Amino acid sequence: MIQETAPLDAMLLVHTAMAGSAEKVEREADRLEEGSSLQPFRAAFNEWATALMYLSEREDELFVDHHSHAATPEDDSQAAILAANSDEHREMDEKFQNVMDVLNVEIGRTSVIRRTRQHLFGAVLALRIAQQDHIENERAFVLPSLKQRLNSQEQLEMVRGLLVDSMASDPHWVMDWIGQHLNPEERATMAGFEEMLAS
Numbered sequence: 001m002i003q004e005t006a007p008l009d010a011m012l013l014v015h016t017a018m019a020g021s022a023e024k025v026e027r028e029a030d031r032l033e034e035g036s037s038l039q040p041f042r043a044a045f046n047e048w049a050t051a052l053m054y055l056s057e058r059e060d061e062l063f064v065d066h067h068s069h070a071a072t073p074e075d076d077s078q079a080a081i082l083a084a085n086s087d088e089h090r091e092m093d094e095k096f097q098n099v100m101d102v103l104n105v106e107i108g109r110t111s112v113i114r115r116t117r118q119h120l121f122g123a124v125l126a127l128r129i130a131q132q133d134h135i136e137n138e139r140a141f142v143l144p145s146l147k148q149r150l151n152s153q154e155q156l157e158m159v160r161g162l163l164v165d166s167m168a169s170d171p172h173w174v175m176d177w178i179g180q181h182l183n184p185e186e187r188a189t190m191a192g193f194e195e196m197l198a199s
Contacts, residue, residue, distance in 0.1 A: 006147055006152070006155060007152060007155035007156040007158075007159045007193070007196060008143055008146055008147050008150070008155045008158065008159060009193075010159045010163065010190075010193040011138065011143055011159075011162075012139070013178055013182060013186060013189065013190050013193070014055065014162070014163075014178060015135045015138070015139065016178075016181060016182060016186060017051070017177060017178040017180070017181040017182065018051070018052065018055070018131060018135060019131075019132070019135065019181075020180075020181030020182075021044075021047060021048040021051060021052075021177075021181060022048060022124075022127070022128040022131055022132075023128075024044050024048070025041070025044045025045050025048050025124055025128075026121075026124050026125065026128055028040050028041040028044045028045070029041055029117070029120050029121045029124045030121065032112045032116075032117040032120065032121075033112065033117070034112060034113060034114050034117070035112065036112050037112075038103070038112060038116075041120065042103065045099065045103075045124075047177070049096055049099075049100075051174065051177050052092065052096070052131070053093070053096070054165065054174065055162065055174075056089040056092065056093065057089075058161065058162050059085065059089070059162065060085075060086050060089060061161075062158050062161050062162060063082050063085065063142070063146070064082065064086075077145075078145055078149070081141045081142055081145050082142070084137065084141075085134075085137070085138065085142050088130070088133070088134040088137060089134070091130050091134075092127065092130050092131055092134060095123065095126050095127035095130050096127060098123045098126065098127070099120065099123040099124060099127060101123075102116065102119045102120050102123055103120075146158070156196060156197070159193070159196075159197065160197050162174070163175055163178075163193075163197065164197065175190070175194060178190060
């Protein structure tokens with residue numbers, strides 16, 4: 001199997017979207033000025049939060065489900081890699097909650113005060129850093145480990161389980177969200193993965 005076209009390489013585009021969404025939220029936090037509306041920030045943050053929470057939950061389910069059916073001498077190292085991945089998801093959840101805590105204190109306010117901006121920017125930056133660490137670890141450890149153990153069809157099923165939200169009224173919302181954060185070349189690559197998933 002050619003590594004560049006492995007189905008799990010779709011995760012690289014997921015990572016691009018995660019990073020792009022984080023940058024958008026950080027930009028909105030940076031734009032906040034005393035007296036400005038929180039709405040643009042809330043909209044960007046809610047989009048990022050929805051996607052990241054969904055992806056974290058689905059990754060944990062899919063990776064653990066795969067591991068429970070595998071039995072090889074490498075199981076211990078694979079289990080350690082997946083456990084670390086889940087720990088990173090929990091850390092990001094906590095940092096998301098930190099942002100939510102700041103926003104919840106501000107419920108009822110229609111405009112920003114200086115303290116809010118400082119707290120929001122700090123909480124968003126901490127979350128973005130945690131997400132970037134997570135992305136780097138997935139690329140360095142999780143994806144190579146899964147690629148080594150899963151054949152092309154198994155990878156495709158895992159990607160389908162992650163990118164197609166069968167419980168949602170619009171099952172393709174994840175792919176739409178990813179597409180918003182890709183450049184034209186990356187969108188063309190994403191279209192190739194979408195064709196694979198449709199076949």
